[in-house]
Amino acid sequence: MARFKDYSYEQMTMLPVSFDRQILPGSFEYNLTYLIEECLDPSIFHHRYKNDDGGRPAYDPAILLKVVLLAYSKGITSSRKIEQLCRDNILFIAISANSQPHFTTIADFISSSHQEIEKLFLQVLMVCDQEGLIGKDMFAIDGCKLPSNASKEWSGTQADLKKKKLKMEKAVRRMLSKHREVDKHGLDETIVERQKQQCRKLAKTAKKIQAFLDSHDDRKGVSGRTVQSNITDNDSAKMKTSHGVIQGYTGVATVDAKHQVIVSAQAHGQGQEHNLLKPSLESASANLKLNKQERRQIKITADSGYHNLSALQYLDQEKLDGYIADVGFRSRDPRFKDYERHKPVTRLKPKERFTSNEFKVDLKHKTCICPAGNAMWLQCEETKIGNSLFMKFQGYENDCRHCHLRKRCLRSEQQKSPRQFAVKLGNTKKHQQTSLIEKMKQKIDSAMGRHIYSQRLGTVEPVFGNITSSIGFKRFSLRGKQKVNGQWQLISMIHNILKIHRYAWNGS
Ligand code: SF4
The missing domain is CATH 1.10.287 (Helix Hairpins)
Known part of the structure; x- marks a missing residue:
């Protein structure tokens, strides 16, 4: 019969633990400790402590910073969970030197440190720069909408x-x-x-x-219109995302293309991003101390959310090399000619009105045949609507009055006037020459423009993927713009520290 060693859970043992040996060289914890002790300046927190002449000694901010950054890097943002880790987890016990800070101390440290976090973000950015992780060749700007610590049920005008x-x-x-x-x-x-x-x-x-x-x-939105306020956190906004409507903030990041280091991070309580290009670029330039000449050599890419006239005017005035896509960018790109075939088939009712494709237009002979097969008469060879030129046709009254397709062709069955149809010829010459929007279209539609813009996706989107999926930061736990901004910079700083760990200090 086989024999096994005896075991019993009813026993106690004492293990010698060296805190130093828990933090192994080459690990993230080791590099984090080295970074805080040797490269950053935790003394920026010291002015907050007034216990020189009395009171209990406080927890060292360097220890709190190490604990918080390590926990956040693992997607743990709850102060109670961090406190528990400092009691139960040997790595946290070692990195905190068995300090065991209370959760209220951790919560207060995170929520009240937005000004210090901003300075630390810059210090980490300088380390990235010194280690050669920032190329300053191309910046991509984008935003990530995340829910905050407020319920959308408490929103309204x-x-x-x-x-x-x-x-x-x-x-x-x-x-x-x-x-x-x-x-x-x-x-x-x-x-x-x-x-x-x-x-x-x-x-x-x-x-x-x-x-x-x-x-x-009443709260005013970006466009000056009244938007919904929120009782719990009035700085946050109700915004549409691909996962439904949320109450939250847009975390905007300006990312350098070389190693996807975040060079500027700001949180805004608004869903629309079109006015955020300027503050993002100015913050990135200030953070990296770029002069005008250096700024002008950097290619700037952003998606259609940032495309509007004032953003383009800003780029033009500052002579910056911007590549900002407009909403029609894909439809003009021959590479995306049949991209819609990948779209899931919806069960929505097909559009009831005829589309322009169902009218057969011959621009050379200036003729148009309507879906019922009737010829339409040329109403106008060239007319200007907005900044575009159109050729206009109209159906014959007799045809339209008795047509069996009236329901699908006219706006309403009661419409007495015949169908009009306009086909776009192009843009007005004046518009083509002067419009910044048109210039940007031409720039982005060029072979070089497409090549540069195509790098945007691979630069900025993986950053949000890393923050939300790999790190696991999926919502802001604080309230108020300043605190949320601090939390966004904190998580962006961790992303940058991970870059230092991986690409500069030879982490695994
Ligand atoms: S309503 Fe007029 S334009 Fe439309 S399909 Fe009928 S005849 Fe043609």
């Missing part, structure tokens, strides 16, 4: 919130009158208590909404 508050007050009144009724006849104590609790909760929420309405005006 002043009118919406007033309505919500009135609804709650009405519910409270209804419940109170119901209680009075019940008091007369007597009811189960637990049910009465639960209803009272609900009533108190509703009254408290209505009061909170009123306090918000008293202290805030």
Whole structure:
């Protein structure tokens, strides 16, 4: 019969642990410790401590910084979880030198350090630059929409919130009158208590909404229109993403193409990005201390979200080499001629009105045949609509009046006038010569433009992939623009430290 060694869980043992030996050379923890101790300046936190003459010694900010950066690099942002790791995980015990900071200390350190984080982000960026990780050849700008610590259910314009508050007050009144009724006849104590609790909760929420309405005006969006405010975090915005509508911030990153180092990181409480090109570029230039000449040598790429006249005017004034795609960029690119075949087939009803492809136009002979096979008459050879030139045709009244395809051709069945059809000939000459938008189109449609723009995707998108999937940072846990901005810079700084670890200091 086989024999095995005895074992028992009912025993205790003591293990000698050397903190030094837990942090192995070549590991991320080792490089992080070296970076903080030798390259960064944690003394920037010292002005916050006023315990020279009395009070308990505080946790060293260098230790807190190491713990927080290590936890964030593993996607752990909860202060309670970080505290637990400092008690249970040997790596965190070693890196914190068994300090075991309380979760409130960690939470306070993260949420109140946005100014210091900004300075540390710059210091890490300088290390990246010294290690030759920044090429300053091409920058790609893009944003990543992430939810924040606020519910979209608490969003609305002043009118919406007033309505919500009135609804709650009405519910409270209804419940109170119901209680009075019940008091007369007597009811189960637990049910009465639960209803009272609900009533108190509703009254408290209505009061909170009123306090918000008293202290805030309607919020204005980028375009100057009224947008929804949020009671919990009024700096955040309700925005559409590919995963649905969220309440959150757009984390914008300017990324250098050489090793995908983030050279500027800013969080904005808005979904639209078209006015963010200028602040992103100015922040990147300031962070890297670039002079005008250096700025002009860098190629700047951004997607159609950043394409608008004021952004192009800024690039033109500053003489920057920008490649900003417009929404029609793909449709003009012959390489994407049949890209729609990869799109999933939807079960949506086909468009009911005829499309322009169903009208047969012969520009040379200036004729047009409508979907019913009738010839249309040439109304105008060349007319200007906006900045474009069109040739216009119109159906014959008699044809259209009795046509069996009226429903699909005209705007409504009641329409009395015949169908008009305009075919685009091109843009006006003046427009072609002067418009910055047209110039950008021509630039980006050129072979060189397409080649440079094609590098944008591989430069900036993997950065967001790394932050959200590899690191695992999927939402902001703080509230308020300043704090969220600090958190975005913190996570961007970790991304850059990982680049130093991987490409400069020979990490595995
Ligand atoms: S409505 Fe007029 S233009 Fe349209 S298909 Fe019929 S005849 Fe042609």
